[in-house]
Amino acid sequence: MSSSTIMILVDLLAVSILVFGIYYPRHHRSDLVVAFLGVNVGVLAVSQVLGSSTVGAGLGLGLFGVLSIIRLRSSEISQREVAYYFAALALGLISGMSTEVTTLNISLMAVLLAVLAVADSRLVSNGVRTMEIRLDAAVTDPAQLPQEINARTGAEVVDATIESIDFVNDTTLATATVRTNGRNRLFPSRSALSAPSSEMTTASATTATSVPSTVRSAQR
Template sequence: MNSLYLPLADLVSISLLCLAVYYPRHRRRDLLVAFLGVNVGVLAVATALVNSDATLGLGLGLFGVLSIIRLRSLELGQHEVAYYFAALALGLLGGLGSLEVPLTVLLMAVLVAVIAVADSPRLLTRDHQQLVLLDGAYTDEAVLAAVLGESVGGEVRKVAVHKVDLVNDTTLVDVRWRSAEQPPLPEALSRSTSSVAPTAVGA
């Protein structure tokens, strides 16, 4: 009976990670299918390897090769790489069954919770990162930071120059900046906004 708990815990965990955390935030159906498929595939093969004469190291090595090929075949964001490996880890935890059931379930819950918190849109909302192509070739870092500050409308924290094209007069930079805090609404405006209520239109 205990052998059924871990696969069930894995399916619950990956469902929460994909359907309750990832998809509502990022809306990529293709990666949703990929995460679910990878997780269930790892779970099935890891379970089969544990109950067979094949060495577990062979199976883990195979999944390592497959994961590298998968990551190289499609450009993924760093947050999507985190979801991808979380799906792999959940499948391995559910399929290997090398730990006690309560500890395994706790590890699954911690993994899902860490990804959910780390990828929360409410975390570090003022910090941003973007690849910017500027109309101008800037070789002076101080001037470049000033121009970027005006362009992004915030405090530039770090600038990484990818390319300075002196022929076409452009600069490609990776900029990280912190946006200014939104000013609070005037008291009269906030009172009038909060007092507005929908009215019913009579026949």
């Protein structure tokens, strides 16, 4: 078996661990699974062609530079998912440009997987999320914003910034970093929403009545 074939198999194993072992069990976005696999295999194929032809390295790096700035306008991806995107690209590049199987190449791929596995875990994030929140009230006082977000989400607000205020529709667009744990829920449970009003606690009632506020997760 040639070195190129071995590196192709190593790349397929590495990207499978990245996508199906690390990313998908944590984020469950099947559309990005297809994107990560497509980017990895595509870069691997192009790298193999460039490595076996007379095409200059400068042209090859230029092609990868074009790949790196492509952004699909159909949907937004978070900075965390951008990291997975470049990891998939890097794995394909390392495997495709390797003329032989070396300990360095295998180690670099393993380190890349290990870093992402640790960085995208609760060991680092500790339940902290950054979200874009649209409140159903025009909040003009930045000091009051964390209280308004806490009243609607039940989460501890680490930081909050007012992005825009709409006095016509009485709404506020804000970016908030919140910390959630077992006691703090971003949304009320289904049982709380279906329970009679007389049995709901004050905190649950406050959260349930504010469900119309739009909260769009934009993890960063």
